[in-house]
Amino acid sequence: MDAAMALLLLLFLFSISQLLPPASCSSFSSSSNYYCDWCPRHSTASLFPPASADAAMATEEVLNGGPHVAAASAEFFRDGAGCGACYQLRCADRRVCGGDGVKVVVAAGAANRTAGFQLPREAFAAMARSGMADQLAALDDNVQVEFRRVPCEYKKKNLTVRVEEGSRNPGQLGIRFLYQGGQTDIAAVEIAAQANHTHTPPSWRPMARLRRRLWRTTRAPAGPLRLRLVVTAGLGGKWLRARDAVLPADWRPGQEYDTGIRVTDVAVRTCSCRSRVVTGGGGEELR
Numbered sequence: 396m397d398a399a400m401a402l403l404l405l406l407f408l409f410s411i412s413q414l415l416p417p418a419s420c421s422s423f424s425s426s427s428n429y430y431c432d433w434c435p436r437h438s439t440a441s442l443f444p445p446a447s448a449d450a451a452m453a454t455e456e457v458l459n460g461g462p463h464v465a466a467a468s469a470e471f472f473r474d475g476a477g478c479g480a481c482y483q484l485r486c487a488d489r490r491v492c493g494g495d496g497v498k499v500v501v502a503a504g505a506a507n508r509t510a511g512f513q514l515p516r517e518a519f520a521a522m523a524r525s526g527m528a529d530q531l532a533a534l535d536d537n538v539q540v541e542f543r544r545v546p547c548e549y550k551k552k553n554l555t556v557r558v559e560e561g562s563r564n565p566g567q568l569g570i571r572f573l574y575q576g577g578q579t580d581i582a583a584v585e586i587a588a589q590a591n592h593t594h595t596p597p598s599w600r601p602m603a604r605l606r607r608r609l610w611r612t613t614r615a616p617a618g619p620l621r622l623r624l625v626v627t628a629g630l631g632g633k634w635l636r637a638r639d640a641v642l643p644a645d646w647r648p649g650q651e652y653d654t655g656i657r658v659t660d661v662a663v664r665t666c667s668c669r670s671r672v673v674t675g676g677g678g679e680e681l682r
Contacts, residue, residue, distance in 0.1 A: 439511035463518035465499035497521035568615035
């Protein structure tokens with residue numbers, strides 16, 4: 396077989412493999428809209444004192460019906476890119492552990508980089524069988540857990556922008572996102588002044604991610620300001636644009652502004668496999 400024929404065969408086999416569910420994933424769950432059930436890889440969970448959690452960024456999501464806050468090791472935190480990702484955890488010891496587990500949102504990096512997930516006591520107890528919470532809490536030193544990434548759901552909330560303290564209008568602007576739904580990461584953020592004329596194209600300016608979900612620029616124009624961002628789920632991604640200006644001309648630090656965007660994209664393969672994207676519409680696919 397010559398080299399050209401071998402290359403064509405390899406490409407054909409690769410394309411077929413992308414249409415098949417991954418062998419390392421245990422089952423297809425049509426109700427959850429992604430292939431993988433529980434990932435074959437395991438991690439650990441341990442308790443952290445509530446006062447020690449750098450989790451202020453996720454407080455409002457929790458208060459508005461979101462999942463429990465968790466800190467995560469570098470593998471999951473990914474230098475801040477994984478902040479806001481939701482996971483379902485269930486402990487492996489079936490003598491004390493329930494089958495459903497607990498849903499958490501990654502709110503900070505764990506102080507111990509090899510710690511897996513660090514959970515508040517309430518989330519830890521939610522993994523236990525009925526009446527077994529105290530027994531599970533007694534095993535708080537790196538309990539073995541199974542995990543899967545699941546969509547974040549904030550049913551009554553759109554993606555929201557909070558202006559960080561220290562921002563100055565115009566010029567210095569720091570923002571972070573609340574209620575980031577789906578199984579998505581935000582890969583890029585750009586802002587532009589609202590054009591005075593319909594046919595004037597906006598001049599988009601990139602923002603830089605500094606830590607967690609914090610995005611900052613020193614070149615914010617005078618408002619009102621439009622916003623667009625790239626969200627990724629698995630291999631794919633797309634631009635999302637707010638229909639109207641998100642930040643008014645008189646935006647202020649500490650205020651929150653509704654983007655009008657609802658993020659619902661999910662990756663149909665979630666066990667560290669190559670992913671395809673199921674989109675919720677309303678965006679431009681990245682090529």
